[in-house]
Amino acid sequence: MTTNTADVLIARKGISGRRRDPLFWTSVGFLGVVVLVAIFAPFLAPYDPEAIDFAAIWSQPSAAHPLGTDQLGRDLLSRLILGTRESLIGPFLLLVGATILGVTIGIVAAWNGRWIDVLLARITDVMFAFPGLLFVVLVIAVFGEGAATAVVALALAYAPVIAKFTRSIALSELARPYVDAYRVQGVGGATIATRYVVPNMTPALLGYLVVLFGEGLMGLATLSYLGFGAQPPSSEWGLMVQEGQDGIVLGHFGPTLVPGIAIAAVVVAVNIVGVRLAERMGARA
Amino acid sequence: MNTSATPLVVADGLHRAFHVARGADPVVAVDDVSFTIEAGEALGLVGESGSGKSTIARILAGLERADSGSLRVAGIDRRTVGHGAAARLARARQVQMVFQDPYGSLDRRLTVEQTLTHAMRLHGLAGGRDAKGGAAELLERVRLSATQARLKPYQLSGGQRQRVAIARALAVEPAVLVLDEAVSALDVSVQAQILELLDEIRRESRISLLFVSHDLAVVDEVTDRVLVLFGGAVVEEGRTQDVLRKPAHPYTRLLIASVPGPGWDPHDVIARRAAFELSRSDAST
Ligand SMILES: Nc1ncnc2c1ncn2[C@@H]1O[C@H](COP(=O)(O)OP(=O)(O)OP(=O)(O)O)[C@@H](O)[C@H]1O
Ligand SMILES: [Mg+2]
Numbered sequence: 001m002t003t004n005t006a007d008v009l010i011a012r013k014g015i016s017g018r019r020r021d022p023l024f025w026t027s028v029g030f031l032g033v034v035v036l037v038a039i040f041a042p043f044l045a046p047y048d049p050e051a052i053d054f055a056a057i058w059s060q061p062s063a064a065h066p067l068g069t070d071q072l073g074r075d076l077l078s079r080l081i082l083g084t085r086e087s088l089i090g091p092f093l094l095l096v097g098a099t100i101l102g103v104t105i106g107i108v109a110a111w112n113g114r115w116i117d118v119l120l121a122r123i124t125d126v127m128f129a130f131p132g133l134l135f136v137v138l139v140i141a142v143f144g145e146g147a148a149t150a151v152v153a154l155a156l157a158y159a160p161v162i163a164k165f166t167r168s169i170a171l172s173e174l175a176r177p178y179v180d181a182y183r184v185q186g187v188g189g190a191t192i193a194t195r196y197v198v199p200n201m202t203p204a205l206l207g208y209l210v211v212l213f214g215e216g217l218m219g220l221a222t223l224s225y226l227g228f229g230a231q232p233p234s235s236e237w238g239l240m241v242q243e244g245q246d247g248i249v250l251g252h253f254g255p256t257l258v259p260g261i262a263i264a265a266v267v268v269a270v271n272i273v274g275v276r277l278a279e280r281m282g283a284r285a
Numbered sequence: 286m287n288t289s290a291t292p293l294v295v296a297d298g299l300h301r302a303f304h305v306a307r308g309a310d311p312v313v314a315v316d317d318v319s320f321t322i323e324a325g326e327a328l329g330l331v332g333e334s335g336s337g338k339s340t341i342a343r344i345l346a347g348l349e350r351a352d353s354g355s356l357r358v359a360g361i362d363r364r365t366v367g368h369g370a371a372a373r374l375a376r377a378r379q380v381q382m383v384f385q386d387p388y389g390s391l392d393r394r395l396t397v398e399q400t401l402t403h404a405m406r407l408h409g410l411a412g413g414r415d416a417k418g419g420a421a422e423l424l425e426r427v428r429l430s431a432t433q434a435r436l437k438p439y440q441l442s443g444g445q446r447q448r449v450a451i452a453r454a455l456a457v458e459p460a461v462l463v464l465d466e467a468v469s470a471l472d473v474s475v476q477a478q479i480l481e482l483l484d485e486i487r488r489e490s491r492i493s494l495l496f497v498s499h500d501l502a503v504v505d506e507v508t509d510r511v512l513v514l515f516g517g518a519v520v521e522e523g524r525t526q527d528v529l530r531k532p533a534h535p536y537t538r539l540l541i542a543s544v545p546g547p548g549w550d551p552h553d554v555i556a557r558r559a560a561f562e563l564s565r566s567d568a569s570t
Pocket of ligand 1 (some may be wrong): 303304312313314332333334335336337338339340
């Protein structure tokens with residue numbers, strides 16, 4: 001068998017090509033289904049996710065309860081389905097907030113350097129040296145626990161990371177002569193940044209942000225697990241894991257496994273999509 | 286030419302130094318440079334790499350500031366025009382620029398047509414519906430077809446991109462067009478086409494050119510007068526024909542001798558360059 005560089009390149013191209021990337025498209029399809037489930041959750045759930053049934057505590061999967069029930073006899077499938085909403089909306093809002101803040105700071109830092117740049121560098125230094133969770137717990141300690149605070153706290157923790165990444169892309173983007181061409185044309189700085197430079201950076205940013213979504217989902221689930229995020233009777237997945245763990249010693253793995261697998265599956269799919277997107281966009285630029 | 290009226294562009298004693306590193310001596314890029322450009326005239330800037338050509342071009346285009354000296358276009362000081370959007374646009378209509386890199390100087394996200402209509406709309410030169418017609422006219426002027434209007438930069442050749450860049454500059458209807466090595470990245474036959482195009486544009490309108498190039502043959506063809514720069518300072522100036530055929534200054538002679546041709550010897554050029562440098566440092570001490 002002979003292989004040369006061209007063959008390898010063609011093969012590679014095939015992998016990143018549109019149709020021949022089953023892993024990517026499977027992940028996209030899976031995430032699409034998850035989003036649909038979140039949208040139509042109330043219609044899909046066979047039971048009220050908060051309906052307690054002491055007659056069916058820790059029941060095994062059956063026709064009545066396809067995934068079994070938890071320590072309060074609540075239907076796990078219904079809780080999983082309804083939990084999709086809070087588990088996805090949280091990281092989404094967190095990402096939107098962190099992106100708006102981070103991209104703005106990153107571009108301003110790249111554009112006119114000086115003190116904003118120095119300040120950003122210091123903040124990110126501190127953020128990187130400081131365990132992220134500790135910072136978030138600090139914010140929660142000040143503002144009180146709850147899903148909203150958890151989202152805000154994580155958004156504040158992610159913003160400098162996004163800002164740093166944006167800054168590095170923006171620096172090379174701003175060095176391109178088309179930016180000078182817009183300046184010569186008389187376009188104002190803010191317009192050049194928002195209307196032309198940011199859209200040109202989106203391909204490079206997109207994959208990174210998608211991966212961050214997965215991280216945000218995990219971060220929020222962790223906070224809920226620790227009791228800082230979503231509060232009972234919510235069926236947020238992290239909280240479900242925490243509530244279900246009492247059953248582990250008694251041999252009831254379902255209540256932790258079901259939400260745990262859901263978190264893992266979504267995060268893995270999101271990572272695959274994010275990394276592939278970054279690769280494709282990189283290849284196109 | 287009417288010599289009693291003030292020329293369109295009057296640069297007087299321009300100076301620009303760059304502070305590269307803290308504690309290091311600043312690099313003097315432009316050293317007391319004065320010149321004028323009449324309406325409809327083409328002024329050439331020649332000199333070796335690092336002699337300050339681009340810096341002068343960028344000062345005229347408003348991309349770089351001068352530390353001292355004055356620069357007037359149509360009697361208006363470029364520096365005192367003010368900061369608002371109206372002032373920016375007024376400055377843009379005085380001077381437009383075409384950059385060396387035809388790959389980087391166009392916004393890769395926009396089609397050719399969008400590039401032109403954005404510029405025209407910005408300057409209110411084509412109200413809404415007319416912009417497309419205006420773009421079509423401009424494309425015709427730079428000899429690009431209507432089908433090419435819908436293409437994006439990556440779908441065009443280097444020469445075609447440079448035509449788009451020229452059309453974009455003309456869209457603003459400037460009094461002065463600055464071309465910084467605008468044909469240097471193109472092969473000889475494409476160069477010839479672009480030069481022909483510039484010639485035609487000059488015959489149609491009384492646009493003035495500041496033409497920067499290290500290629501003396503091209504400068505000879507395009508420009509009426511020329512400045513020879515060395516180390517940021519003007520060492521010789523005059524009508525292009527005279528300067529290139531009867532160079533008065535030893536540096537100009539060296540530049541001309543440096544052009545590869547029959548009997549050209551790189552070692553000889555390097556030796557003469559060193560001798561020239563030496564004679565200069567003797568003169569200054
Ligand atoms: N932004 C900058 N920061 C620091 N130094 C600069 C900057 N721009 C130009 N210089 C310096 O100023 C000098 C003149 O540069 P300039 O780009 O004007 O030369 P040039 O004649 O256009 O050269 P080339 O033919 O290579 O394009 C060089 O020594 C260069 O290093
Ligand atoms: Mg240059």
